[in-house]
Amino acid sequence: MEQQKKRGVLLVLSGPSGTGKGTVCAVVRDHLGDSVCYSISATTRQPRPGEVHGREYFFFSKEEFAALREQDGFLEWAQVYDNFYGTPRKFVEEVLDSGKDCILEIDPQGALQVRNATDEAVLVFIAPPSLEELRSRLTGRGTESEEEVEKRLGCAAAELAYRDKYDYIIVNDDVEKAAMKMEAILLAEKCRSVRSLSDK
């Protein structure tokens, strides 16, 4: 009876490299406009020319990053070579509080960290129609060596084994249909009774 919950949905989108997560997100963004917001990562690497703090990344010093990590300030974080990357919890909280949905496009390890860091994450796995199709997409890009393609396919097979940790699986055989499914998930999740009842 109370008004349905105004808090946004935290949708974590993940899946193997080459499954078209970015393209699906671009279509969703195009359809939904300002009602969704993409999470911005923090990093300790140096800004590249043209990158703006708070737009491409939040640029933190290693000390700032470590201090925030100590305070449980990241939904997930990872070290890549000498640098740290993470999703600041505060940014995501502010987006959700404002009533916007927050989409976090992230690798599968990060997605499972988010699952443990908050109980309100909705995990969506974008799967390729088949490993053969994924091979053809990765080869078609022309940016990876044959060895690199094989390595990514090996990773993909391993990541697919974790898809039962996700709430939803979208097989991306058609970008428009995959985007429609993602939009349906956002709308349906807003109607979940646990969500509207916890907002009393």
Place this chain on the structure above:
Amino acid sequence: MEQQKKRGVLLVLSGPSGTGKGTVCAVVRDHLGDSVCYSISATTRQPRPGEVHGREYFFFSKEEFAALREQDGFLEWAQVYDNFYGTPRKFVEEVLDSGKDCILEIDPQGALQVRNATDEAVLVFIAPPSLEELRSRLTGRGTESEEEVEKRLGCAAAELAYRDKYDYIIVNDDVEKAAMKMEAILLAEKCRSVRSLSDK
């Protein structure tokens, strides 16, 4: 990786009298056409002129009804005065097996029976924007006495207390928006990982 499950979704739609369940269903039916099927109840009452077995109802004798009930052949059933009403499990199974979604519009007691009879039911509660709004709709119909309206409002208040037993709550403040939410729930439910993984 396997193709997403083709089995239809069993959506159980319930909520207090006067919340507009039937109208929302009509709009969904208009949008989705043949991909959804409405469940047909069995009854032991006599057919009225123009009613066809298998269209408005399945008309059973009391002996047939009792025999099917003994075989766990109903997803839910109830006695109303001298007659029995129920949802034949076999009809619903055949719809879902054919890949169509099956919508079951039913009173809240029946909805909770379906919840216990099968683990694949998705329960949706259609709620009025407020009890005041519900009173105004019931009065506006002009078909119920003041006493009857008060009785229905009392029932509605009791039924609202059970809405946390449902998976989803749709506040019907706008029929088109409520129908869109129901359609989003059908599409999202098809993507649930439990659904595609159990279909291997």
